[in-house]
Amino acid sequence: MDEVRLIEVKQDIHADNERAAEELRARLADTKTFLLNLMSSPGAGKTTTILKTLEQMPESLEVGVLEADIDSMVDAERIASAGISAIQLRTGGFCHLDAAMVSKGLDALDLDALDLVIIENVGNLVCPAEFDTGAVRNAMILSVPEGDDKPLKYPLMFTVCDVLLVNKIDYMELSDFDMGVMLERVERLNPEIEIFEISAKTGWGVKEWAAWLSREVAGFIAD
Amino acid sequence: MHELQVTERILNIAVKHASGHDVSKIVRIHLKIGELSDLEDEWIQRYFDYLSEGTLAEGAELAIEWAPIVLGCEACGSRYEIRREALASPECPKCGENDCRLISGREYLVKNIEVI
Numbered sequence: 565m566d567e568v569r570l571i572e573v574k575q576d577i578h579a580d581n582e583r584a585a586e587e588l589r590a591r592l593a594d595t596k597t598f599l600l601n602l603m604s605s606p607g608a609g610k611t612t613t614i615l616k617t618l619e620q621m622p623e624s625l626e627v628g629v630l631e632a633d634i635d636s637m638v639d640a641e642r643i644a645s646a647g648i649s650a651i652q653l654r655t656g657g658f659c660h661l662d663a664a665m666v667s668k669g670l671d672a673l674d675l676d677a678l679d680l681v682i683i684e685n686v687g688n689l690v691c692p693a694e695f696d697t698g699a700v701r702n703a704m705i706l707s708v709p710e711g712d713d714k715p716l717k718y719p720l721m722f723t724v725c726d727v728l729l730v731n732k733i734d735y736m737e738l739s740d741f742d743m744g745v746m747l748e749r750v751e752r753l754n755p756e757i758e759i760f761e762i763s764a765k766t767g768w769g770v771k772e773w774a775a776w777l778s779r780e781v782a783g784f785i786a787d
Numbered sequence: 788m789h790e791l792q793v794t795e796r797i798l799n800i801a802v803k804h805a806s807g808h809d810v811s812k813i814v815r816i817h818l819k820i821g822e823l824s825d826l827e828d829e830w831i832q833r834y835f836d837y838l839s840e841g842t843l844a845e846g847a848e849l850a851i852e853w854a855p856i857v858l859g860c861e862a863c864g865s866r867y868e869i870r871r872e873a874l875a876s877p878e879c880p881k882c883g884e885n886d887c888r889l890i891s892g893r894e895y896l897v898k899n900i901e902v903i
């Protein structure tokens with residue numbers, strides 16, 4: 565009878581991705597390109613927010629966008645028609661982007677000329693939270709119609725993000741969304757997170773968030 | 788949701804470590820996964836059965852040890868485990884503060900493999 569033997573492995577399933585993410589961050593530090601990873605549920609307002617945010621950023625900033633639509637070019641076309649260079653990533657049905665996919669996507673952009681690249685990650689609050697994309701900062705959108713209980717249901721996403729944009733503030737009157745309760749839930753998971761309330765539709769609050777982002781980008785480039 | 792991709796990584800890691808050890812079959816793969824992960828064990832096993840067909844790991848069982856979510860209290864320095872469902876009220880059981888940070892709960896490890 566064959567004996568069962570034990571072979572030690574002790575390998576992190578995400579180790580390859582983490583290595584790729586660090587390599588990408590080193591590359592972006594060289595080209596002085598600030599990479600922002602934007603995540604949310606489908607329809608929370610990623611594309612609208614990107615467009616509104618870029619309107620408020622300094623003219624001198626050179627910007628590109630990486631779009632990770634699962635199966636369409638719709639968002640990339642929306643971005644491109646606003647005159648911003650957009651790359652459509654083929655995610656092949658993947659539920660998230662990983663560092664290797666982002667790195668490959670960035671090959672199509674002239675990173676030396678770009679100061680800021682925004683990734684519109686695949687719309688979901690679960691999978692993208694687990695994969696480091698190599699971004700300098702992670703941001704997420706929670707929109708008011710989704711409800712104030714999302715920090716309880718998707719704690720990891722709220723834990724890995726540096727910024728939370730609470731979007732569709734114009735829906736507040738119509739909903740039972742309790743901002744105080746939601747903020748308390750988020751702060752408990754991640755006391756350091758920056759929070760901005762915005763309406764990407766009306767532009768309300770976008771200026772403050774764009775100013776924060778501009779400062780982050782400027783600081784990164786000056787380093 | 789990304790169980791398929793994670794399962795593929797598990798399979799690759801297991802097969803890589805088995806080769807070079809004169810292995811005829813991998814019978815069990817021991818994983819350690821943090822409770823903050825949303826993986827469904829039932830699904831990973833199903834995906835694994837599908838992906839591992841024709842490999843050294845065909846028919847292997849995935850044995851998952853769930854690693855607890857551990858928080859560290861910034862106020863008094865104590866560490867404590869917490870259920871995922873209880874994250875909404877993560878007060879320190881010692882001092883009652885809720886100024887805490889995540890110590891662990893995000894593990895994703897292939898610990899070892901049982902082979903013949």
Ligand SMILES: Nc1nc2c(ncn2[C@@H]2O[C@H](COP(=O)(O)OP(=O)(O)OP(=O)(O)O)[C@@H](O)[C@H]2O)c(=O)[nH]1
Nearest residue numbers: 605606607608609610611612687731732763764765
């Ligand atoms: N009322 C209101 N509607 C908004 C706001 N922001 C976005 N929307 C609308 O919400 C819908 C979805 O917005 P998108 O920007 O396409 O959302 P997305 O997250 O990019 O969606 P996917 O890429 O499909 O996941 C559109 O109809 C937007 O006009 C907002 O602040 N208020």
Ligand SMILES: [Mg+2]
Nearest residue numbers: 610611639684
């Ligand atoms: Mg979109």
Ligand SMILES: [Zn+2]
Nearest residue numbers: 860863879882
């Ligand atoms: Zn304490």
